[in-house]
Amino acid sequence: MSLADTKTYARIADRKVAEWPVHARHIAARGLPQRLFQPVRPTGQPLFDPLRQTCAEVRPIVNDAGQPVQQWEVRALPIEAQRDMATAAMRDWIDAFLSRFTDGVPSAEIASWPTKAEAASAYLAGAATELQTEMLAGEAAPLGLTPEDVATVIAAKAAVYQRVIGLTTGMRRATEARIAASDDPWAVLDAAKQAALEKSTELGVA
Numbered sequence: 001m002s003l004a005d006t007k008t009y010a011r012i013a014d015r016k017v018a019e020w021p022v023h024a025r026h027i028a029a030r031g032l033p034q035r036l037f038q039p040v041r042p043t044g045q046p047l048f049d050p051l052r053q054t055c056a057e058v059r060p061i062v063n064d065a066g067q068p069v070q071q072w073e074v075r076a077l078p079i080e081a082q083r084d085m086a087t088a089a090m091r092d093w094i095d096a097f098l099s100r101f102t103d104g105v106p107s108a109e110i111a112s113w114p115t116k117a118e119a120a121s122a123y124l125a126g127a128a129t130e131l132q133t134e135m136l137a138g139e140a141a142p143l144g145l146t147p148e149d150v151a152t153v154i155a156a157k158a159a160v161y162q163r164v165i166g167l168t169t170g171m172r173r174a175t176e177a178r179i180a181a182s183d184d185p186w187a188v189l190d191a192a193k194q195a196a197l198e199k200s201t202e203l204g205v206a
Contacts, residue, residue: 009037010060010068017068020059043070051085051186052077079183086185090175093193094168097200101161117158120151163203171196 005024010017020040027037040060048055054075060068077085102110119132128136136147136154143150175192179185 007039008070010040011037012062012066012068015062015066017060017062020068038066038068040068040070043072046072046074048074052082079185083179083182083185086179086189087176090172090179090189090192093189094172097196098164098168101164113158113161116154120154120158123147123151124155160205164200164205167196167199167203167205 009022011019058073122128140150178188
């Protein structure tokens with residue numbers, strides 16, 4: 001038995017597992033004869049639902065040939081853990097959904113969107129301040145556009161983004177409450193995602 005041996009061993013006594021898990025370095029350090037220990041025969045991990053269950057290795061059993069055989073135990077995840085996981089997954093899904101509108105845009109520019117939307121609305125209503133007009137003109141000039149062209153685009157994009165934010169905020173608040181009260185939070189999340197996608201299609205933002 002080499003100290004580099006990475007197998008797991010068990011000590012068998014009266015055809016039962018008396019000690020487990022044991023590794024080669026433990027056996028060598030204790031000066032015990034190798035014949036007291038047998039390598040645990042590995043078995044494939046069973047299928048399980050990682051959203052709702054855990055799978056852990058447990059004490060092996062001894063087969064008819066007297067060899068220890070690896071065993072697994074599948075357990076249900078505590079419902080509170082499932083709720084926490086589903087809530088986190090929902091927020092990640094919302095982030096991914098919103099990223100289609102923000103990917104590739106510098107954070108400082110995203111922070112300016114409310115200011116730009118306000119300026120565009122004011123300009124199109126004929127009520128823009130001098131500073132708002134200058135801001136729109138500054139964006140328009142390098143593009144070969146007029147301030148009105150830029151204001152129209154900004155206003156249209158702002159309307160879309162506002163609808164999206166309204167949709168995702170409503171989804172988040174309602175889904176968090178439903179997950180907290182559900183015994184199957186993943187089913188709640190799946191239903192909420194489907195409803196959000198259907199609603200976003202209705203709004204023309206899917």
